[in-house]
Structure formats: structure tokens, C-alpha cells
Amino acid sequence: MPPISVVIITFNEERNIERCLRSVQDVADEIVVLDSLSTDRTGEICEQYQARFIEQPFLGYVEQKNKALEYATYPHVLSLDADEELSDELKKSILGIKNNWQHDGYCFNRLTNYCGTWVKHCGWYPDRKQRLFDKRKGRWSGDTIHERYLLNDGSAPQHISGDLLHYSYDTIDQHLDQIKKFTTIMAQVQFKKGNFPGLSKLVLNPLWCFIRQYILRLGFLDGYHGLVICVLSACANFVKYSKTRELYANQEQSA
Numbered sequence: 155m156p157p158i159s160v161v162i163i164t165f166n167e168e169r170n171i172e173r174c175l176r177s178v179q180d181v182a183d184e185i186v187v188l189d190s191l192s193t194d195r196t197g198e199i200c201e202q203y204q205a206r207f208i209e210q211p212f213l214g215y216v217e218q219k220n221k222a223l224e225y226a227t228y229p230h231v232l233s234l235d236a237d238e239e240l241s242d243e244l245k246k247s248i249l250g251i252k253n254n255w256q257h258d259g260y261c262f263n264r265l266t267n268y269c270g271t272w273v274k275h276c277g278w279y280p281d282r283k284q285r286l287f288d289k290r291k292g293r294w295s296g297d298t299i300h301e302r303y304l305l306n307d308g309s310a311p312q313h314i315s316g317d318l319l320h321y322s323y324d325t326i327d328q329h330l331d332q333i334k335k336f337t338t339i340m341a342q343v344q345f346k347k348g349n350f351p352g353l354s355k356l357v358l359n360p361l362w363c364f365i366r367q368y369i370l371r372l373g374f375l376d377g378y379h380g381l382v383i384c385v386l387s388a389c390a391n392f393v394k395y396s397k398t399r400e401l402y403a404n405q406e407q408s409a
Contacts, residue, residue: 156255157183158248158286159226160234163218165190167236168199170321175203177239181232181248188222196236216301219294226289230255233285233303237321238264244316248286251314258309259287265317268379269325276373276383277366283318284311298339326382333390341397350402351395359395364388 160182164171175185185205189196190212200207208225212218223231232248234240240248244262251260263280266273273279284303292305305311323329344351351359367373368384376383 155253156230157228158230158232158252159184159186159228160232161186161188161219161222161226162205162234162236163188163190163215163222164192164196164200164236165212166192166194166196168192168195170237171196172199172203173239173321174234174236175200175205177245178232178234179203180245181240181252184227186222186225186227188218188225190218215299216294216296219301223289223294229288229290231287231289233287234318235320239319239321241265241317241319244314244318247314247316251286257312258291259284259303259305259311260314261285261311262314263317264320266320266322268322268329268383271376271379273376273379273383275371275375276368276380276387277371278383281320282313285318286314287311298343299336326386329386333386333393337390337394337397340394341401344394344398345401349398351398356392356395356399360388360392363391 158181160178162171162174162185164187171187178185185200185203187196187200187205187207189200189207189209191209197207206225210218210221213221219233222233247262248260261282261284264283266278266281284305287303287305291309292303294301295304296302323332364384364387367387368381373380373384
């Protein structure tokens with residue numbers, strides 16, 4: 155029975171972290187929290203659950219998660235975000251894996267709660283995540299905000315039952331604040347890559363984003379909140395490209 159290190163990165167997560175920590179008590183042999191210098195009660199709450207609380211200035215999502223793995227005592231790791239918790243079914247599956255670990259990694263579906271509603275469509279579910287793995291067999295990779303754990307060549311994850319419950323936004327304002335933050339980051343990535351969005355992309359990509367999520371991926375079945383999600387996703391697409399064009403315009407003006 156291999157011991158499991160539960161690894162979490164945090165920043166001002168007093169609203170979420172206790173729920174996450176409580177859900178892993180039965181599967182964790184160690185809890186490691188790598189914190190980006192929180193100013194709220196995150197550290198105090200983690201100490202109540204006997205977690206190793208380590209502070210580290212934020213390096214970026216990929217870099218921070220890879221750094222957190224370095225502090226895990228055991229090679230078998232369950233990586234979670236502070237706003238996630240294990241469902242009872244997923245907890246049972248992980249305990250079963252712990253008794254019979256056979257693969258380099260395991261993945262499972264993530265179910266997101268948006269403003270009090272569980273979202274089953276919009277392309278948000280099933281949102282398959284690989285979070286249980288042997289840290290010697292892979293590494294976190296990806297761009298600035300779209301990080302994912304990649305196993306080494308020749309390794310494939312095994313899917314297990316149960317949902318990882320994700321509590322995304324309590325209010326639409328929180329979603330809008332995140333869109334503002336992430337579109338700025340994504341525009342900078344596009345600019346650094348030299349990807350200038352033409353007018354056709356500025357118009358057609360947001361439109362296609364809405365059609366894909368709301369119609370093809372059945373977002374309309376999620377009712378009012380499904381509509382909100384799909385509209386805001388399309389808007390975020392438009393804002394990302396607009397900000398990218400703005401960066402090019404600023405570059406030309408300063409040349």
C-alpha cells in the first residue's frame with residue numbers, strides 16, 4: 155500500500171481550503187501546501203489539519219505546481235486545487251487504487267459548481283483531469299494558465315470513477331474578475347508568440363465559441379447559468395483578441 159502525498163498550491167484560500175483538506179483526510183498520508191504568501195487565514199487553517207505549510211512567491215501555475223511536487227515526501231501524489239474536493243465515490247476509488255496501485259497515473263472527471271449550480275454541459279463536463287500519479291513518471295506542463303500533468307512517453311493514465319468537485323465562482327462578478335485577469339495573461343502569451351488576430355478571428359472565434367458551447371455541447375440544458383457561462387466564454391474570447399491587438403498597437407506607437 156503506497157503512501158500518498160496530497161499536494162495543494164494556495165493563495166488567499168481561506169474560503170475554500172478547509173473543505174478541500176477535510177475531503178482528503180482518509181486518503182492522505184501527508185498534506186503539503188505550497189502557498190504564494192497569503193495574507194488571510196489560509197495558513198492557520200492548514201495548520202489545523204496538520205498540513206506542511208510552505209511559503210513560496212508565485213512562480214506561475216506550471217512552475218508552482220512542479221515546485222510543490224519537490225516538497226512531497228512520497229512519489230505517489232494526489233494534486234488538488236484549493237477550490238476542489240473529493241466526492242465520496244472518488245474517495246472510494248482512490249482508496250482502492252492505494253491498495254492496488256498498477257499504473258503511472260490515474261484520471262477522473264471534474265464536476266464544476268457555478269453560482270450554486272452543478273454544470274453538466276457547456277463543455278465543462280466531463281472535464282477529465284489527471285491528478286493522481288507517480289511524480290517520477292511525469293511533470294506539469296503547459297502555458298501560463300492552462301497547466302496539465304503529462305506522463306512520460308509510453309505511460310498512459312487509467313480512468314477511475316467518481317467526480318472531483320470544483321467550486322468555481324460564487325457570483326458572476328467573480329467570474330468577470332477572473333476573465334479580466336486571465337484575458338490579460340492570455341493576450342500577453344499570444345503577443346509573445348507573434349500571433350496577431352485579424353478581424354475575422356476577432357469576430358468569428360467568439361461566435362463559434364458560443365455556438366460550440368451553447369448548442370453543440372448542450373449548454374442550453376444548464377438553463378440560465380448555462381447561458382451565462384456560454385455568453386461570458388464568448389466575451390472572454392473577444393476580449394483576449396482585443397487585448398492582443400492592443401499590445402501590437404502599443405508596440406507600433408512606441409517604435
